[in-house]
Each structure stands twice: as structure tokens, then as C-alpha cells.
Amino acid sequence: MSRLFGSVRSRATLGATLVVAVALVAAGTALLLSLRANLTGEAGTRAERSAQAVASELAARTPLGKLSGLDAEDTPVQIVDEEGVLLAASEDLERISGTGTSEVTPAPTRSAEDGRDDRDGPDGRDDDRDDRDDDESLEPGEIAQGASYTNGTATVDGDTEDYRFAAVEVETPDRGRLTVHAGAPLAAEHSAVGTALTAMLIGFPLLLGVVAGVTWLVTGRALRPVEGIRREMAAITASEDLRRRVPEPATHDEIARLARTTNATLAALETSVERQRRFVADASHELRSPIASLRTQLEVAAAHPELLDLDGAVEDTVRLQNLAADLLLLARLDVGERPAGTRVDLAALAREEAAGRRRVTVEAEPVEVSGSRGQLGRVLANVLDNAERHARERITVSVRREGGEAVVGVADDGEGVAEADRERIFERFVRLDAARSRDDGGAGLGLAIARDVAVRHGGTLTAGAAPAGGALFELRLPLAGSDRGTARP
Structure with a gap:
């Protein structure tokens, strides 16, 4: 495993796949959250319209028993007073949560004819509400602007679903301030989110596989010249033949520049080695002449002292000394000796x-x-x-x-x-x-x-x-x- 991921090709494929995976997860999460928010907002809008319709009927003194909004299918409705007492609810509503009250049966203290509370004053309004904060007061027949939203569940005619509830307040002329809770089903939201999630769970792995495969092929094609350069350099090292050159791709990218630089380095190295060989050969040849001459004179002098050419021996020795000094200076210059400043x-x-x-x-x-x-x-x-x-x-x-x-x-x-x-x-x-x-x-x-x-x-x-x-x-x-x-x- 470590050998597999030790190659540049494998690491590039893994890195690209991980980056795409992180990007897909982030994008998918954002998409799901956005889809859920949009669909939940649409359900809230539908619920608010239903609550507004019921509130309009209440503001027009429509009796509770004659409210048309209570008969709507898939729209559970509750009407409660300021004390949270349920005054009316949708037909076939069996269970509800998320609206502040779980009651589904109206309180028995309400009149069956018009729903008036025995506690109401002569004008039908709750006398205990006169001390309301003026900032929250509404004129009789006025509906509050905006609505508050909650999520919950409701069971209607035996079917239990998730709902988005909207609560709208209305100041009725005869019953005081009432709150209408109306819900819109979230089945479409759940279905859309589930479908999108399923598509992502199926599509993302396939897309990651495609990304990994394409990256593997592309990096392999891109790194093929590098492998060619490596093999040629290994062959040059094994053969010690500095006349050989690595292949140069016909592209204009970094690998082509690497190949050209490598060949330039090989050319400079070949020149340097050839210069060194020629220098050694020439130095050996130049040293041979004064050394041979000096040896000959010393051998002759050893056999015939009277024939010793002292001046010639000194001349050859000086010549040899100067040549050695020149070679030493050249060697110091070749290794990059810096001059004094x-x-x-x-x-x-x-x-x-x-x-x-x-x-x-x-x-x-x-x-x-x-x-x-x-x-x-x-x-x-x-x-x-x-x-x-x-x-x-x-x-x-x-x-x-x-x-x-x-x-x-x-x-x-x-x-x-x-x-x-x-x-x-x-x-x-x-x-x-x-x-x-x-x-x-x-x-x-x-x-x-x-x-x-x-x-x-x-x-x-x-x-x-x-x-x-x-x-x-x-x-x-x-x-x-x-x-x-x-x-x-």
C-alpha cells in the first residue's frame, strides 16, 4: 500500500478524488439545505394563506360552525383564544403537535350555535383583555400582519404526516383576539429531499470514480515523459556515456523544460569531463618532457660526471617547477576559488x-x-x-x-x-x-x-x-x- 501511494501518479489521483469528494459533499449539503428551506418556505406560505382565509372569516363575524377553512382537506386548522382554549378545529383532526395546544376537540363551554363564551361581556368581548399592551392591540375586525411558523405533526382521518404550521392573530368584534393555526403538509419537501439525496448517493460515487479514472489517465500521460527521462538517466549512469541525451517532449510545459535543462547539464558535464581528460593527458605529456630530460642528464652525470650539464638540469627543473605551479593554480581556479576582495x-x-x-x-x-x-x-x-x-x-x-x-x-x-x-x-x-x-x-x-x-x-x-x-x-x-x-x- 505504501509503495502504491508512493508514486506521484497515485498521490495526484488520490488528492484530486479527495478534493472533488469534499467539494461534492459540501455542494450536496448546501443543495439539500437550500431545497429543504425553499420547500419548507413554500409550505409555510400555503399554511399562512389558509390561516389568513380563516382569520378573514372570523373578522367578518362568521360563526365557528360555518367556517369554510375547517373543511379543507390536508389542512389541519385550530382556533384558540388568548388563554389557549381551543374554540374550533378541522373535521377529522385526530391528533396534532407543534401548535402550542394538542387539543383537537373544542371546549364544551362554547356555544354550539355561535361559539360565544359565557365569560364574554355584553358585547361579546372578554372583559379581562382590556389591560392588553397598546403596542399589541388590534382594532376589531383587524388581522395581524405576518405570521409565526412551527413544524409539527397531525393525524387527519387516520393519516399522520409532518406539517408546517402558520399562526395568525385576528381581533374579532365578538370573541376578542383569536389565533388561527393552519398547517400545510411537508410530504412534497420530504419527497424532493429524499429523491435528491438518493440521486447524490448514487451519482457521487460514480462521479468520483470517473474523476479518479480520468485523473489516473491524465497524470499517467503527463508523467510518461518523466519516466522516459528517468530511464534514460539510469542508462546513462550505468553506461557512463555522457554523449547520450534524454528525450525532449514536443510540448512547452515544465517537463519539456526539465528535459532541456537535463540535456544542457549533461552537455556541460560531458564538456567538463572531456576537458578534464584532455587536461590530464596534456599535463602528463607536458610533464613527461622535462622529467625525461632531467632524468637523462642525471643518468649521464651519474655515469660520466664530467659530462654533467648543470645549466640544462637547472633549466629543466625550473621549467618543471613552473609547470607544476601553473597546474596547481588551474586546479584551484577549477574548483571555484574566490579571489581576495x-x-x-x-x-x-x-x-x-x-x-x-x-x-x-x-x-x-x-x-x-x-x-x-x-x-x-x-x-x-x-x-x-x-x-x-x-x-x-x-x-x-x-x-x-x-x-x-x-x-x-x-x-x-x-x-x-x-x-x-x-x-x-x-x-x-x-x-x-x-x-x-x-x-x-x-x-x-x-x-x-x-x-x-x-x-x-x-x-x-x-x-x-x-x-x-x-x-x-x-x-x-x-x-x-x-x-x-x-x-x-
Whole structure:
């Protein structure tokens, strides 16, 4: 059972069915209450009309024995005085409740001819009623406005039914104030409510079954692409083949966006893994050369000490040390190391890195950025190293403000970089064959490191054409204190 309702499809079906069930019960209850109230109100209206008709006859001095309302079928009527004494009742009325008096036989003190009470005064009015509250007094022959309603039962000619009773007061000229109780049967109300309840008890379960079935089918159809994505991801995990992609539905809903995002993640993961593999392979290849050279020199020196090339051994050791430092820095950048948030004057940093280098001139204005002084110095050093390998006579370093950015330009008068290679030179271990060989120094990591550092500082590093015809490397960084002056993750 827990496994069944552990699926999204089952929970969605159950949730939709429960919501519809609650809504149906609430709507059905409201419908039944409204139907009952309407039918009860109609019965009350009929009962009030009957009571008003009898009261009109009483106001017109009609004798009790000649009241037409007492002969109506399915309309039990009682007439009582102010003391609650029954003066008249419908024919065949055997039992009654809900009207305030359960008597069905008129009191014997009433005259059989006209129903006058022996206690009435000379004018036929009860002398004890003179002290009534003036606010409740009625003129002789006047019928009170409105009626009061009660529910009860009555047995007429052996049939017992529920009734809605209306009580209407009338001030008679000869008998004082009387109250007429008249009832209307509630059989129609009971029948209608019962029929509606039966229909609901039969229809609601069927409707809930339809809702559950439709929800099950719709959710199954909606979640089918999700299952396809899950199976494909499981296959990718088992095969470790990151070239595979999950199926993308032809819809424009959340599942389609999930599939596209998943494929984008797989593509990024494939690129990252491939880049890591290529990095490891290139690093192994680059490390093999200085290590093999150093080993060869040491083996020769061990066998023939007089042939030891000490300068070459030191050069290979330095080269190996620099390569290891570059690899370590790249590893730190790849794991997302954030640069320090100190202020760095790029003009001073440019002059510091240019000091001791031949053919380098600096044209700089004070510009501050936020970041790591050591890493930014590494950027300038790597770009200057690259420029020195290609310049013929002159290298120019410029530092300026441009909008909300600090711009550092390093231009040389060499052969420049072909437009097709201006992005490729920033890839790791890339050397342009026409530019230089491994023996010229460097492992093809300097510009890759420089761009990674620039990106980590929220900036860019691009290659272009210098005015003198050589290469122009341009570093752009957000000024210190600007909104972009934070390191990217």
C-alpha cells in the first residue's frame, strides 16, 4: 500500500478524488439545505394563506360552525383564544403537535350555535383583555400582519404526516383576539429531499470514480515523459556515456523544460569531463618532457660526471617547477576559488610587472579594482611574457578608465594573432605552430590561466589587433565598488 501511494501518479489521483469528494459533499449539503428551506418556505406560505382565509372569516363575524377553512382537506386548522382554549378545529383532526395546544376537540363551554363564551361581556368581548399592551392591540375586525411558523405533526382521518404550521392573530368584534393555526403538509419537501439525496448517493460515487479514472489517465500521460527521462538517466549512469541525451517532449510545459535543462547539464558535464581528460593527458605529456630530460642528464652525470650539464638540469627543473605551479593554480581556479576582495591599483601593478623587462613602456592612470593582487599580477605577467615572445621592438602597456570598467591593454608590434585563432589561444596547452615551439618556453597555459583569473574577477580577457599591426590583449575589470566588482562563482 505504501509503495502504491508512493508514486506521484497515485498521490495526484488520490488528492484530486479527495478534493472533488469534499467539494461534492459540501455542494450536496448546501443543495439539500437550500431545497429543504425553499420547500419548507413554500409550505409555510400555503399554511399562512389558509390561516389568513380563516382569520378573514372570523373578522367578518362568521360563526365557528360555518367556517369554510375547517373543511379543507390536508389542512389541519385550530382556533384558540388568548388563554389557549381551543374554540374550533378541522373535521377529522385526530391528533396534532407543534401548535402550542394538542387539543383537537373544542371546549364544551362554547356555544354550539355561535361559539360565544359565557365569560364574554355584553358585547361579546372578554372583559379581562382590556389591560392588553397598546403596542399589541388590534382594532376589531383587524388581522395581524405576518405570521409565526412551527413544524409539527397531525393525524387527519387516520393519516399522520409532518406539517408546517402558520399562526395568525385576528381581533374579532365578538370573541376578542383569536389565533388561527393552519398547517400545510411537508410530504412534497420530504419527497424532493429524499429523491435528491438518493440521486447524490448514487451519482457521487460514480462521479468520483470517473474523476479518479480520468485523473489516473491524465497524470499517467503527463508523467510518461518523466519516466522516459528517468530511464534514460539510469542508462546513462550505468553506461557512463555522457554523449547520450534524454528525450525532449514536443510540448512547452515544465517537463519539456526539465528535459532541456537535463540535456544542457549533461552537455556541460560531458564538456567538463572531456576537458578534464584532455587536461590530464596534456599535463602528463607536458610533464613527461622535462622529467625525461632531467632524468637523462642525471643518468649521464651519474655515469660520466664530467659530462654533467648543470645549466640544462637547472633549466629543466625550473621549467618543471613552473609547470607544476601553473597546474596547481588551474586546479584551484577549477574548483571555484574566490579571489581576495582587496583594492588593487592596476597602474602600480602594471609598472611593477613591467619593471626589468626590455622594450616595455607603461602609460597608466591610477585605477583601482577589487580582487587578488597576486592573481592579477599573474595575469599581467603571463600576457607580458606572451608579448615578449612575439614583439619585434616595442611593447606598450596602457591602463585607463572606460565607463565603469578598468581597461588594461598590452600591445606588441609582432605578427599579431590571426582572427581565427584569437579564441583558440586561450585554450589550455594550445600553441600556434607558426608562432613558437615548446623550446621557446611555456607549456601553453599562460593565457588560459590569465583568462580564468579575469573571469573569476568578474572581467574579460580578449585578443585583437594592435594599431601597430601586432597583437593587442585587453583586460577589462569592474572598478572597485561597482556592482560587478564581485568574483564570479
